[in-house]
Amino acid sequence: MSTDSTKLSVTETVAAVASGLLSKAELHAAWLDRAGLDDLNALSWVSDSPELVHGDGPLGGVPLGVKDLFCTEGVPSQSGSKILEGYLPPYTATVVEALAQAGAPLIAKTHQDEFAMGSSNENCAFGPVLNPWDRGRVPGGSSGGSAAAVAAGLVPWALGTDTGGSIRQPAALCGVVGLKPTYGSVSRYGMIAFASSLDQAGPITRTVADAGLLYSQMTGKDPRDATSVEHPDSVEPVVPMDLTGVRLGVPEELTGEGVEPGVREAFEATLDLARSLGATVAPCPLPHAPHALSAYYLIAPAECSSNLARLDGVRFGLRVDPDEGLDGMYGATRAAGFGPEVRRRIMLGTYALSSGYYDAYYGRAQRVRTLISQDFDSAFEDFDAIVTPTSPSVAFELGSKTADPLSMYLSDFCTVPMSLAGIPAISIPNGLSDGLPVGFQIAGPAFSENRILGIAAALEDGLKFDGSPAWIA
Amino acid sequence: MIDRSEVLHIAKLARLSISDEEVDVLAAELSGILDHVEMISKLNLAGVEPSAHSVAQTGWLRPDVPHQSLAREKALDQAPATDGEGFEVPPPGSGT
Numbered sequence: 001m002s003t004d005s006t007k008l009s010v011t012e013t014v015a016a017v018a019s020g021l022l023s024k025a026e027l028h029a030a031w032l033d034r035a036g037l038d039d040l041n042a043l044s045w046v047s048d049s050p051e052l053v054h055g056d057g058p059l060g061g062v063p064l065g066v067k068d069l070f071c072t073e074g075v076p077s078q079s080g081s082k083i084l085e086g087y088l089p090p091y092t093a094t095v096v097e098a099l100a101q102a103g104a105p106l107i108a109k110t111h112q113d114e115f116a117m118g119s120s121n122e123n124c125a126f127g128p129v130l131n132p133w134d135r136g137r138v139p140g141g142s143s144g145g146s147a148a149a150v151a152a153g154l155v156p157w158a159l160g161t162d163t164g165g166s167i168r169q170p171a172a173l174c175g176v177v178g179l180k181p182t183y184g185s186v187s188r189y190g191m192i193a194f195a196s197s198l199d200q201a202g203p204i205t206r207t208v209a210d211a212g213l214l215y216s217q218m219t220g221k222d223p224r225d226a227t228s229v230e231h232p233d234s235v236e237p238v239v240p241m242d243l244t245g246v247r248l249g250v251p252e253e254l255t256g257e258g259v260e261p262g263v264r265e266a267f268e269a270t271l272d273l274a275r276s277l278g279a280t281v282a283p284c285p286l287p288h289a290p291h292a293l294s295a296y297y298l299i300a301p302a303e304c305s306s307n308l309a310r311l312d313g314v315r316f317g318l319r320v321d322p323d324e325g326l327d328g329m330y331g332a333t334r335a336a337g338f339g340p341e342v343r344r345r346i347m348l349g350t351y352a353l354s355s356g357y358y359d360a361y362y363g364r365a366q367r368v369r370t371l372i373s374q375d376f377d378s379a380f381e382d383f384d385a386i387v388t389p390t391s392p393s394v395a396f397e398l399g400s401k402t403a404d405p406l407s408m409y410l411s412d413f414c415t416v417p418m419s420l421a422g423i424p425a426i427s428i429p430n431g432l433s434d435g436l437p438v439g440f441q442i443a444g445p446a447f448s449e450n451r452i453l454g455i456a457a458a459l460e461d462g463l464k465f466d467g468s469p470a471w472i473a
Numbered sequence: 474m475i476d477r478s479e480v481l482h483i484a485k486l487a488r489l490s491i492s493d494e495e496v497d498v499l500a501a502e503l504s505g506i507l508d509h510v511e512m513i514s515k516l517n518l519a520g521v522e523p524s525a526h527s528v529a530q531t532g533w534l535r536p537d538v539p540h541q542s543l544a545r546e547k548a549l550d551q552a553p554a555t556d557g558e559g560f561e562v563p564p565p566g567s568g569t
Contacts, residue, residue: 294510319553331490366523422527
């Protein structure tokens with residue numbers, strides 16, 4: 001079989017390997033060739049090994065792209081930051097290790113916004129990632145390298161992480177599938193932390209079935225991550241769900257003002273498709289959702305200011321020593337190593353946690369988080385899933401939002417509520433608006449991944465999205 | 474609103490050296506962001522419990538058995554300065 005094998009979905013590739021039509025060595029060589037075509041700055045590292053070590057698990061030897069922030073032993077893991085440039089971790093993240101054992105070995109690392117803070121990949125210390133649909137536009141962020149690499153066919157599938165939308169939004173802007181799982185269902189051990197109560201790893205793939213396949217090998221309680229939990233269900237191979245009688249809720253708070261007309265049009269068309277497949281579609285109130293962004297931009301920076309305290313020039317990474325004692329070394333190292341957005345969020349988070357302001361900011365934000373979770377709990381009494389556009393806009397032009405941090409933050413408003421509630425949500429390609437991909441988001445209660453994957457697959461079948469224009473020839 | 478002196482105080486708490494020009498830029502940016510997030514100060518939150526995590530969990534303890542931890546040479550491998558036994562750092566205080 002020639003390099004055409006790379007055009008297959010992973011699910012098809014696994015079947016081809018199992019039936020002997022394709023060898024793992026051919027597969028690996030074909031994907032090394034594909035990774036070599038990167039002209040998007042999507043990949044931060046590519047394996048130079050002619051053979052990959054992998055287990056004989058159910059993933060068939062299909063190699064994996066992995067976001068820069070996952071620790072991978074002996075392989076640069078920099079979280080998009082100058083402060084970790086060239087950092088070689090002494091161990092591998094649990095989920096990367098588990099996937100290699102299951103038959104998806106690491107082939108490439110992917111660029112990201114620095115410490116996963118950003119919605120455009122322009123905060124990467126190693127240059128922005130370009131969107132394969134239009135190289136003058138951003139791929140979204142923070143897992144923009146993973147999304148662009150999957151869309152352009154540089155890797156068959158990839159891992160991203162999502163804190164407030166960092167899997168779903170770049171998946172939407174690049175025309176691929178991105179699943180943010182239930183918080184805790186995937187170990188965070190070995191992920192360079194941004195906001196620990198929100199960070200969650202998940203798949204970025206070309207098809208819904210591939211997302212389910214990768215996720216099925218990612219779950220499990222990890223003794224090294226005290227917040228990880230056993231998934232109560234086994235994650236089943238994805239089959240399109242019969243949507244007859246399935247109740248979809250549309251929250252006005254996340255689908256009204258701020259959503260561009262082309263995105264809204266594509267969203268409405270997919271609601272019609274869902275109705276034609278038998279689903280019922282009705283408004284679903286999430287009254288506190290408009291406050292989610294405010295709560296998020298207090299909680300996430302507060303946690304990041306604490307997590308990033310470890311980057312101090314002592315044990316690993318950059319050290320800048322102006323010969324002004326220990327405090328001088330800390331201050332100079334962190335000033336030189338962190339980019340502007342990371343410095344801004346550390347400052348914001350430190351302020352929100354500082355004496356006299358803690359209750360007014362962090363304390364209140366945590367209470368708002370409770371209200372948002374309760375909104376979702378009530379909604380899921382009446383609805384099987386909640387649907388929204390993933391991103392209020394299509395991919396924007398490079399540089400168009402960098403001058404105003406707040407306008408960049410607003411691009412997360414459809415994805416942040418689910419992150420605060422810890423519930424799973426998937427973005428699937430929902431056609432094009434002016435030639436650029438739009439995303440459709442489906443969210444369900446905690447641990448309902450089988451359900452939202454099934455709904456997503458049913459809509460995917462009906463939408464028949466063509467991602468080939470993004471493929472690097 | 475955050476003023477210059479507050480920016481300098483936060484930067485000290487955060488162990489970030491910032492330049493004089495950066496103080497004004499950060500004061501303006503942080504004030505703008507805080508103006509927006511202060512929307513939540515209008516909510517009535519009486520009786521609402523805070524959520525530290527989205528998925529409710531009680532304390533979880535690993536089994537208390539000895540296990541291999543990171544070897545010294547591996548732990549020191551990426552250090553900017555080491556004497557082979559531990560990490561080397563500049564002296565505390567404000568230096569010479």
